[in-house]
Amino acid sequence: MKKSKLYSALAVFCLALISNPVLAQSIDESVNAMFSSATGWFVAFIFSPFPGTSFPWIVAWLVVAATVFTFYFAFIQFRAFRHSISLVKGDYSDPNDAGEVSHFQALATALSGTVGLGNIAGVAVAVGIGGPGATFWMILAGLMGMASKFTECTLGVKYRNEYADGTVSGGPMYYLTKGFAERGLPGGRFLAILFSVFCILGALGGGNMFQANQAHQQISGILGGYPGWITGVIFAVVVFAVIVGGLKSIAKVTEKVVPFMGIMYVLAALVILLVNADKIGWAFGQIFTGAFTGLGVAGGMVGALIQGFKRAAFSNEAGVGSAAIAHSAVRTKEPITEGFVSLLEPFIDTVVICTMTALVIIITGQLTMDATTGNYLTEGGRIVTATGASGVGLTSAAFESAFSWFPYVLAIAVVLFAFSTMISWSYYGLKAWTYLFGEGKTKEITFKVIFCIFVVIGAAANLGPVIDFSDAAIFAMAVVNIIGLYCLMPIVKRELNSYLDRLKSGEIKKFN
């Protein structure tokens, strides 16, 4: 009764605003101005460059971490790749555990949280600013990020909380406290609190506002321009219905449709690549040359590198700690097996899906090139595109040049991806929230309502401030999480060595 009144009040409010477009437009503007002034300092700090350079310290932080883990675990992402796949296939799962969360399910759920607009819109932003060369750095960052993911997800399972009723809670907050205590290191609790704060911001930013923003851009690109807050309110109502109202059916449908959308997206990209097979060699040429020269983009090689690394990290979330929350529910006696499974995530997300997007944009000639110099034309730091589009619009234009109907499919995909990512992140944010404030119905509802309000803000604000804040919040999580990973990586190594020994000796058996 109460709820239906709330909905009808909302509907009346929306109608009033639609009938007054000037007022509606000004809402968008004031939201935007308020938002950028409130978050500017935080963004500036996270992305501050090393003194005397244009290289943001946070990008170096992520890449150094991924490199350290790659070497510390002796290229585990390549050594364990095949074993990871047989784990996902269930070759090592005890049939008596059937009915529990399988490795495949944990991977699929974590993937539907990461495969999203980062793969479609984020890559377009990277290639639009950093040129084709950004793709090379993105793939490299994706490959290295596999080691970061391996480390964090192993710890997520090892130090999760298991409650008497059989539910589990895991994630960086738990391994930071429990793992640090086990090693006798100070500051675990402090880091866990800091991580939770950033995780809430990340959930509201990249996991929410960025998604709402890009979903709006895509829908308004098809229906014609209309104020962003309208999309925001609609999304907010649906998200509200799912996470507060317990309308599980919507979430279930999304979870089931999203994987197929992902597969369809990759297939469509493959068809475009096959049709343009003669240009694939050229495209890779552009990617390699661009990676080391920049081909005229702002900032040259470093510009391409920063864009590539940034987008990879934002897309696959390796080192951010979010996946550790999603993976910790799996039922396994060996935490390390979940690490193996999770290392496939950056591979699928970045090395496969993101690369597809980038190749399609490059091959369909969206980026304008100066024919005499072979360099890309830039304007205001961005490469001039064939249609003038950026972000998700650029990806849409690229696919449209091959299939005229594709923007409609993409719009549906974007909305569903955005929605499933929001649902996942509302869960991550909630876990951080309850870690800080304790469990409880009122506390949970408070967070969920705040989450829905940010959906509206995200859809109404401009891309610039939203993307900056989203990146900043998600990278802030990585700052804390990676400190924890450095301190706890010897524990992962011990687990890894013990597991590999037992695998070799035959103590760990294949069931199928």
Next chain:
Amino acid sequence: MSNKYVVAFDGSAASERAVTYAIDHARENGASILIAHVLEWSPYSFLTPEELEDRHKRRGEELARAKAALIDPVLASKAAEGVEIDAVIKYGHAAETLCSIATEAGATQVIIGRTGQSDLAARVFGSVVARLAQIAPVPCVIVP
């Protein structure tokens, strides 16, 4: 050699007939009976993060419900039949799981009741009985 019959049981009238048939034959041949109930489950389905978190708890609840609603009543009602009866509840695809139960238990027969599904439905969705008949590791009796 002691005979053991695995009987597929889901509480339906057809599965009741299968149990009755199994008991009659077990008494004649001095065999024991293992009643098997399979909860349909695919490790490749998609779950939301909340469902992942609750899965272990739900599994416990589902097992308890199956035991209380299906297995306990059938065991109680057939206790006086003079045949040794045991029961097992497993997760998985029905036909495949029945086969693995039969193999593990060293069963000599699998007995299943036929539901009389319409031809179209069986064609579209496949039928557990038909599948079982094709892949059963031991002789398979289909009770009409």
